[in-house]
Amino acid sequence: MIGSKTKELLKKIVGRERLLDQPAELLSYSYDAYHEEAMPDLVLFPETCEEVSGIMKICSADKIPVTARGAGTSVCGASIPAKHGIVLCFSKMNKIVEINTKDRYVIVEPGVINIDIQKALEPFGFFYPPDPGSMNVSTIGGNVAQNAGGPRCLKYGVTVDYILGMQVVLASGKIVNFGSTNVKDVTGYRLSSLFCGSEGTLGLVTRIILRVVPVPETIKTILVTFDDLDNTAKSVSDIIGAGILPVAMELLDRATINAIEDSARLGLPREAEGSLVIEIDGVKEACEKEIKKIYKKLEANNAVSIQEAKTPKEREKLWTARRSAYGVFAKLAPDLLSEDVTVPVSKVPAMIRKTVEITKKYGLKVGILAHAGDGNMHPMIPADRNNIEQWENVEKALVEIVQAAIDLNGTLSGEHGIGLAKTRFLPLVMSKDDIEFMSVIKKAVDPDGILNPGKFV
Amino acid sequence: MIGSKTKELLKKIVGRERLLDQPAELLSYSYDAYHEEAMPDLVLFPETCEEVSGIMKICSADKIPVTARGAGTSVCGASIPAKHGIVLCFSKMNKIVEINTKDRYVIVEPGVINIDIQKALEPFGFFYPPDPGSMNVSTIGGNVAQNAGGPRCLKYGVTVDYILGMQVVLASGKIVNFGSTNVKDVTGYRLSSLFCGSEGTLGLVTRIILRVVPVPETIKTILVTFDDLDNTAKSVSDIIGAGILPVAMELLDRATINAIEDSARLGLPREAEGSLVIEIDGVKEACEKEIKKIYKKLEANNAVSIQEAKTPKEREKLWTARRSAYGVFAKLAPDLLSEDVTVPVSKVPAMIRKTVEITKKYGLKVGILAHAGDGNMHPMIPADRNNIEQWENVEKALVEIVQAAIDLNGTLSGEHGIGLAKTRFLPLVMSKDDIEFMSVIKKAVDPDGILNPGKFV
Numbered sequence: 001m002i003g004s005k006t007k008e009l010l011k012k013i014v015g016r017e018r019l020l021d022q023p024a025e026l027l028s029y030s031y032d033a034y035h036e037e038a039m040p041d042l043v044l045f046p047e048t049c050e051e052v053s054g055i056m057k058i059c060s061a062d063k064i065p066v067t068a069r070g071a072g073t074s075v076c077g078a079s080i081p082a083k084h085g086i087v088l089c090f091s092k093m094n095k096i097v098e099i100n101t102k103d104r105y106v107i108v109e110p111g112v113i114n115i116d117i118q119k120a121l122e123p124f125g126f127f128y129p130p131d132p133g134s135m136n137v138s139t140i141g142g143n144v145a146q147n148a149g150g151p152r153c154l155k156y157g158v159t160v161d162y163i164l165g166m167q168v169v170l171a172s173g174k175i176v177n178f179g180s181t182n183v184k185d186v187t188g189y190r191l192s193s194l195f196c197g198s199e200g201t202l203g204l205v206t207r208i209i210l211r212v213v214p215v216p217e218t219i220k221t222i223l224v225t226f227d228d229l230d231n232t233a234k235s236v237s238d239i240i241g242a243g244i245l246p247v248a249m250e251l252l253d254r255a256t257i258n259a260i261e262d263s264a265r266l267g268l269p270r271e272a273e274g275s276l277v278i279e280i281d282g283v284k285e286a287c288e289k290e291i292k293k294i295y296k297k298l299e300a301n302n303a304v305s306i307q308e309a310k311t312p313k314e315r316e317k318l319w320t321a322r323r324s325a326y327g328v329f330a331k332l333a334p335d336l337l338s339e340d341v342t343v344p345v346s347k348v349p350a351m352i353r354k355t356v357e358i359t360k361k362y363g364l365k366v367g368i369l370a371h372a373g374d375g376n377m378h379p380m381i382p383a384d385r386n387n388i389e390q391w392e393n394v395e396k397a398l399v400e401i402v403q404a405a406i407d408l409n410g411t412l413s414g415e416h417g418i419g420l421a422k423t424r425f426l427p428l429v430m431s432k433d434d435i436e437f438m439s440v441i442k443k444a445v446d447p448d449g450i451l452n453p454g455k456f457v
Numbered sequence: 458m459i460g461s462k463t464k465e466l467l468k469k470i471v472g473r474e475r476l477l478d479q480p481a482e483l484l485s486y487s488y489d490a491y492h493e494e495a496m497p498d499l500v501l502f503p504e505t506c507e508e509v510s511g512i513m514k515i516c517s518a519d520k521i522p523v524t525a526r527g528a529g530t531s532v533c534g535a536s537i538p539a540k541h542g543i544v545l546c547f548s549k550m551n552k553i554v555e556i557n558t559k560d561r562y563v564i565v566e567p568g569v570i571n572i573d574i575q576k577a578l579e580p581f582g583f584f585y586p587p588d589p590g591s592m593n594v595s596t597i598g599g600n601v602a603q604n605a606g607g608p609r610c611l612k613y614g615v616t617v618d619y620i621l622g623m624q625v626v627l628a629s630g631k632i633v634n635f636g637s638t639n640v641k642d643v644t645g646y647r648l649s650s651l652f653c654g655s656e657g658t659l660g661l662v663t664r665i666i667l668r669v670v671p672v673p674e675t676i677k678t679i680l681v682t683f684d685d686l687d688n689t690a691k692s693v694s695d696i697i698g699a700g701i702l703p704v705a706m707e708l709l710d711r712a713t714i715n716a717i718e719d720s721a722r723l724g725l726p727r728e729a730e731g732s733l734v735i736e737i738d739g740v741k742e743a744c745e746k747e748i749k750k751i752y753k754k755l756e757a758n759n760a761v762s763i764q765e766a767k768t769p770k771e772r773e774k775l776w777t778a779r780r781s782a783y784g785v786f787a788k789l790a791p792d793l794l795s796e797d798v799t800v801p802v803s804k805v806p807a808m809i810r811k812t813v814e815i816t817k818k819y820g821l822k823v824g825i826l827a828h829a830g831d832g833n834m835h836p837m838i839p840a841d842r843n844n845i846e847q848w849e850n851v852e853k854a855l856v857e858i859v860q861a862a863i864d865l866n867g868t869l870s871g872e873h874g875i876g877l878a879k880t881r882f883l884p885l886v887m888s889k890d891d892i893e894f895m896s897v898i899k900k901a902v903d904p905d906g907i908l909n910p911g912k913f914v
Binding site: 409 | 801
């Protein structure tokens with residue numbers, strides 16, 4: 001609990017109107033898109049780096065846990081205040097500080113929503129590639145904390161690949177800066193890469209310098225269906241094997257297609273066993289040539305239908321199919337487990353088979369969704385955690401899915417993070433010394449363990 | 458000094474034949490491509506990770522400084538054993554452990570030479586993009602330690618962008634592993650990115666998993682000359698401004714062109730004030746279209762001549778011009794200062810003017826060489842450090858060049874590193890707290906400070 005004197009000090013920093021302390025208000029900050037909850041004692045909405053620093057000085061002195069939060073879309077529970085204390089919500093630090101497309105960077109505050117960065121860059125003919133499924137609502141601070149991915153990371157890479165620098169408030173309240181606006185910079189340790197993906201356990205990012213890239217001349221998007229899931233997956237490796245690196249290759253299985261059709265009626269063929277949304281971009285002539293090669297590979301793998309978007313609106317529709325999958329599955333049951341195990345791309349077919357087999361064994365529904373070109377699997381399992389028997393089966397299935405991925409040389413998480421969801425699995429992929437080394441870093445940077453405690457480190 | 462008992466223990470690990478202790482032998486390991494020296498007490502050549510671990514256990518117990526070394530090509534003195542002790546030379550750990558182009562990775566030991574990775578990948582139609590000037594001799598371990606760049610990093614990014622995982626021996630001798638063979642992996646802290654660029658001050662990398670990419674269908678290379686340096690630099694920003702991201706845009710000034718001609722007689726026009734080697738790659742049709750656009754931009758900037766390589770041999774010749782520059786300048790005087798300040802790309806013309814002005818003021822020769830598309834400047838200053846007055850002028854010029862870069866929003870080093878060369882400049886770009894934070898990390902990971910002591914942290 002936070003003493004009344006401390007609370008007064010905090011109130012002095014953010015003012016009454018940017019502090020929540022009523023149970024009804026706090027409740028909204030006790031959960032995110034993962035299926036656990038923990039109540040914060042206070043929620044604060046800082047507006048400046050200096051305010052964050054002031055807050056941290058107080059929390060550091062009183063050893064109060066602090067959990068950073070953006071839009072609360074974490075599917076691994078990274079923004080749940082597991083040990084209570086303070087939730088620092090960055091939604092009011094949402095300024096785009098500078099756009100400099102000449103030198104290929106933007107400077108943003110952590111509360112800026114991903115899509116707003118895209119919109120701000122559009123008039124300049126630039127974009128910021130990482131596009132997590134949550135991009136319409138999730139904040140860049142959260143994207144950075146989780147090292148978010150997304151469909152087009154196949155070609156363009158993930159969040160960390162776009163971070164040139166950042167400003168961080170440490171547990172002590174000290175303000176530090178790493179990196180610069182220069183696209184190449186090896187001055188000192190690459191600390192912004194360490195903070196990216198650290199899930200708020202090492203510091204609070206208050207400003208980010210992102211590299212941005214020009215919008216390509218042409219984008220081509222197709223939706224392909226197959227009557228066989230193996231052929232669907234094989235098409236993915238065949239296309240990459242042909243030396244083509246599409247922007248995205250998104251895989252959906254029959255269950256996913258049908259769930260989308262039930263909900264959105266996009267006209268997807270319900271009888272298809274597998275489907276791919278493939279997007280390429282670049283110079284027009286290159287796209288035309290590559291798409292022909294892709295068609296050939298798809299036909300060789302017995303594609304049943306290929307729809308090509310002829311207009312931006314049609315492209316939007318094809319993406320809607322893919323992007324709506326999570327929402328559609330979330331409606332099928334009170335809870336949704338969106339898995340994130342990742343395997344080498346050649347192991348995608350085996351991982352799909354294994355996932356279907358495991359979920360079937362436990363009598364669970366599953367929809368397979370995958371950033372297939374990266375081997376990043378998102379099987380979605382709708383269930384009800386109040387149904388104790390079913391939830392135990394979900395837990396058992398999850399353990400087996402994770403083990404199956406590891407047996408295929410895969411890993412725990414491609415882009416969602418560890419958070420509360422996967423800490424217990426760390427020993428499966430890391431040795432005792434590996435895990436201990438993370439603690440060494442954590443203890444050095446946050447000696448009292450006040451930053452997002454109860455998570456993976 | 459290392460006691461005889463300790464030496465015996467070390468000898469037991471590597472054997473007599475992989476230990477050097479005679480002054481004449483040690484001398485070769487007292488310097489690298491930077492202009493300082495320090496004698497090691499011993500040089501060891503480990504062959505396995507376990508040997509490295511065994512050595513570190515002994516060094517840790519006795520607090521013996523350990524400096525890792527590959528080919529000794531560091532131009533910032535990163536591989537000089539500033540505090541003596543042991544040089545661990547990784548030249549015998551040079552196995553390519555696995556090539557897996559299906560899943561887009563290779564696993565290598567640190568002593569593998571960069572070019573040997575390229576050669577091994579060639580039959581598979583893949584390559585590893587980072588191409589430091591030293592790539593024919595420098596080891597991947599050194600590339601990783603320095604986060605090496607190179608000409609084609611403009612399009613493809615630097616070393617850290619290709620590291621999927623690594624095995625590291627810590628100061629204590631403990632062996633840890635970070636990352637995996639999966640192209641997407643957010644399991645735990647991104648520690649391989651922290652070790653990359655840490656210049657051997659945090660641990661000894663004994664195995665590296667690198668992402669590799671398919672060789673593009675077409676490569677086009679041109680060499681352009683201008684009678685005005687501003688037009689040369691402006692062409693660079695105009696091309697990028699047109700939404701084209703070439704593989705490389707390498708700038709050479711008149712002094713550099715003439716020095717190359719004096720030495721290699723490649724037929725470069727001696728009267729040119731500036732020259733660019735521009736390379737693009739990708740689908741054939743895209744390259745053809747882009748090269749036309751590039752020609753237009755070059756002509757608009759009054760290019761005097763454009764040579765396009767018609768064959769791989771001609772391409773090689775154009776690159777020889779660029780690649781020979783360092784060697785040519787190195788022959789002009791006993792010492793060569795190869796600078797590495799980096800500025801935002803729009804500031805390249807200003808930085809060139811300033812560099813020429815500063816060196817002129819101090820009566821020094823200078824050749825301007827730059828990865829211009831990245832703003833990464835390599836002014837080369839040949840001089841003689843035994844000429845005390847001249848060397849003082851070099852030092853003064855260097856201080857002013859660094860300050861000029863910072864005044865233009867630039868940074869100390871784009872790809873060479875800090876090492877012995879630039880530690881004193883860190884306070885110009887980092888606050889006291891920023892620098893202290895690096896020490897916090899260093900102290901946590903290497904509490905006795907035995908790993909590459911005397912360097913930037």
